[in-house]
Amino acid sequence: MTTSHADTAPQTQRLSTLRALARLLPFAKPALPRLIGGLFVGLAAAVTSLLIPLALQYVIDGPLTSGDRTAFLWAAFGVLALGVGEALFVFLRRTLVLTPAAAVEYSVRQAFYRRLQRLQVAFHDRWQSGQLLSRMMQDIGLIRRWLAFGSILLVINVTTLVLGMALLFRWHWALGVGFVVCSIPIWVVSYRFEQRYGVLTRTSQDQAGDLATAVEESVHGIRVLKAFGRGGHALGAFERKAETLRATEMSKAREMGVIWFWYELVPIMAQSACFIIGVVLAAQGQLTVGELFAFFALAAAMLWPMGSLGFLFSFLIDTRTATDRVFEVFDAPILIEDPADPRTIAEPRGALAFRGVHFRYPDAKEPETDLIDGLDLVLRPGETMALVGATGSGKTTLTALPTRLYDVTAGSVEIDGVDVRELRLEDLRSLIGVAFEEPILFSASVRENVLLGRHDLDPGSAEADAVLREALDVAQAGFVHELPDGVDTEVGEEGLSLSGGQRQRLALARVVAANPSVMVLDDPLSALDVDTEALVEAALRRVLAGTTALIVAHRPSTVALADRVAVMRDGRIDAVGTHGELLRSSEHYRYLISSIEEEGRR
Numbered sequence: 190m191t192t193s194h195a196d197t198a199p200q201t202q203r204l205s206t207l208r209a210l211a212r213l214l215p216f217a218k219p220a221l222p223r224l225i226g227g228l229f230v231g232l233a234a235a236v237t238s239l240l241i242p243l244a245l246q247y248v249i250d251g252p253l254t255s256g257d258r259t260a261f262l263w264a265a266f267g268v269l270a271l272g273v274g275e276a277l278f279v280f281l282r283r284t285l286v287l288t289p290a291a292a293v294e295y296s297v298r299q300a301f302y303r304r305l306q307r308l309q310v311a312f313h314d315r316w317q318s319g320q321l322l323s324r325m326m327q328d329i330g331l332i333r334r335w336l337a338f339g340s341i342l343l344v345i346n347v348t349t350l351v352l353g354m355a356l357l358f359r360w361h362w363a364l365g366v367g368f369v370v371c372s373i374p375i376w377v378v379s380y381r382f383e384q385r386y387g388v389l390t391r392t393s394q395d396q397a398g399d400l401a402t403a404v405e406e407s408v409h410g411i412r413v414l415k416a417f418g419r420g421g422h423a424l425g426a427f428e429r430k431a432e433t434l435r436a437t438e439m440s441k442a443r444e445m446g447v448i449w450f451w452y453e454l455v456p457i458m459a460q461s462a463c464f465i466i467g468v469v470l471a472a473q474g475q476l477t478v479g480e481l482f483a484f485f486a487l488a489a490a491m492l493w494p495m496g497s498l499g500f501l502f503s504f505l506i507d508t509r510t511a512t513d514r515v516f517e518v519f520d521a522p523i524l525i526e527d528p529a530d531p532r533t534i535a536e537p538r539g540a541l542a543f544r545g546v547h548f549r550y551p552d553a554k555e556p557e558t559d560l561i562d563g564l565d566l567v568l569r570p571g572e573t574m575a576l577v578g579a580t581g582s583g584k585t586t587l588t589a590l591p592t593r594l595y596d597v598t599a600g601s602v603e604i605d606g607v608d609v610r611e612l613r614l615e616d617l618r619s620l621i622g623v624a625f626e627e628p629i630l631f632s633a634s635v636r637e638n639v640l641l642g643r644h645d646l647d648p649g650s651a652e653a654d655a656v657l658r659e660a661l662d663v664a665q666a667g668f669v670h671e672l673p674d675g676v677d678t679e680v681g682e683e684g685l686s687l688s689g690g691q692r693q694r695l696a697l698a699r700v701v702a703a704n705p706s707v708m709v710l711d712d713p714l715s716a717l718d719v720d721t722e723a724l725v726e727a728a729l730r731r732v733l734a735g736t737t738a739l740i741v742a743h744r745p746s747t748v749a750l751a752d753r754v755a756v757m758r759d760g761r762i763d764a765v766g767t768h769g770e771l772l773r774s775s776e777h778y779r780y781l782i783s784s785i786e787e788e789g790r791r
């Protein structure tokens with residue numbers, strides 16, 4: 190069961206915004222030369238824009254006053270050239286930064302996906318898929334936009350303001366002081382904004398993740414919702430979540446409205462104050478007409494850098510939050526990994542043993558006893574063992590331990606006498622094949638789905654074709670040849686919809702094709718009709734003759750496949766023996782079998 194974002198977000202120490210964003214550096218490294226190039230070109234554009242007022246000052250105080258027409262024409266041409274130069278620099282900046290930012294987005298997204306693949310199943314149990322999806326798409330996209338525009342514009346605009354202010358001081362200290370004093374409200378408002386907006390951004394990005402989860406769940410479960418007439422109920426739940434997000438976005442918009450107001454108002458106040466100071470100074474002869482005119486032009490040039498700071502500041506905080514959210518996934522510890530010094534099994538025999546195994550789910554309540562509580566079970570090479578037990582006794586959980594989808598909390602699972610934790614995960618998972626209770630197919634062809642575990646085979650080779658044929662044959666999945674494109678028909682979410690029994694047969698074929706030494710099958714025939722089940726059983730018997738198999742059984746016919754049966758109860762194996770032996774010796778087995786049979790008759 191997944192929990193909401195509040196439970197999943199690790200309580201990491203809050204880094205400063207700069208240090209939080211600096212964590213992107215390893216990803217941005219290859220793109221840095223172009224990004225820095227873009228920054229310098231952008232700065233050149235900013236300096237050019239500031240040179241225009243200076244050139245104007247020169248024109249007015251020089252050729253215009255002296256009446257030198259040639260010099261005036263040259264100077265006017267110079268101002269025009271500066272304007273064109275600025276436009277070219279801006280164009281070049283955009284060209285330089287767009288591609289590298291997209292490359293950074295690509296590499297962060299790749300790393301994010303790789304991390305998701307490496308993280309253990311227990312992580313995925315806890316995290317909502319919508320949260321991961323929104324981090325993967327929305328947050329990483331925001332980081333790209335920040336790298337391409339936000340970060341560079343922020344540096345350029347702040348530099349423009351600093352240089353502009355320096356020019357003001359150069360013309361007259363009173364102009365500079367007037368500008369700085371009038372800007373003070375901005376610093377106060379910005380500080381308060383950062384505190385409040387940061388919290389709101391985090392909340393809204395998390396709520397967007399919750400909303401994505403709600404959409405994903407209802408799309409996934411659309412049939413159930415329709416069948417039970419609960420579409421309206423789902424819509425209600427969606428609307429409540431959307432409304433919560435809307436309210437947070439409105440609060441964000443209000444905060445942004447306030448900060449933008451100040452960032453619009455203050456530059457105008459500062460300009461007005463400087464105009465008055467400038468006119469007074471010019472009247473007193475402390476400022477030339479050229480300087481006064483240039484000051485007006487400069488004030489106009491500084492209006493956008495100043496006004497944009499509010500937007501850039503909120504963009505910065507949005508990106509910081511997005512970076513935090515992405516790095517929460519990067520920071521989640523990988524608990525199931527390859528051992529430092531892996532062992533190999535040269536000639537696998539397929540002996541599977543559970544020795545004193547304890548297991549509890551990470552979110553199990555503390556006082557509870559372990560779900561698997563000191564379980565011992567040994568499967569001999571080539572043996573087929575059925576596993577029976579009451580609903581919820583932990584059979585499915587036990588099947589997840591040999592492949593290390595979860596690690597035992599105590600004891601060990603061994604294959605051919607080697608603890609599974611001592612093997613490389615890839616080796617281990619090629620030794621053991623699993624078919625889950627819920628057969629999952631990917632949006633790919635039948636061929637790709639069935640040969641999923643055979644990356645050693647060239648998909649188009651004759652050997653791959655032979656393996657595919659044999660696997661489909663064992664799983665009685667001949668129906669695939671009737672599909673529009675035979676084994677090349679796309680199935681799964683984006684392809685053709687198959688029935689539960691058809692999907693189950695393809696999942697079974699997938700394990701057979703993998704040709705593992707040990708098969709772990711979680712109720713593999715539950716969705717099949719009696720005739721197909723009998724055919725699959727007959728074929729499976731052939732395959733299972735050479736393979737060790739642990740089969741969770743809910744039906745007498747599945748039990749009949751097994752050499753021996755293990756009865757699971759209270760987290761342990763209560764009894765092991767042949768069907769006949771257990772019928773004689775185990776009361777719990779008799780009870781289980783009679784309830785299974787009763788269910789079968791219904």
Ligand SMILES: Nc1ncnc2c1ncn2[C@@H]1O[C@H](COP(=O)(O)OP(=O)(O)OP(=O)(O)O)[C@@H](O)[C@H]1O
Nearest residue numbers: 190314550560578579580581582583584585586587
């Ligand atoms: N990912 C999980 N996180 C926490 N608890 C879980 C998880 N998966 C299963 N459980 C709990 O573990 C217990 C055993 O579940 P499990 O699916 O292993 O039983 P089972 O014997 O296979 O049941 P069934 O025969 O109905 O399939 C149940 O109480 C279940 O709620």
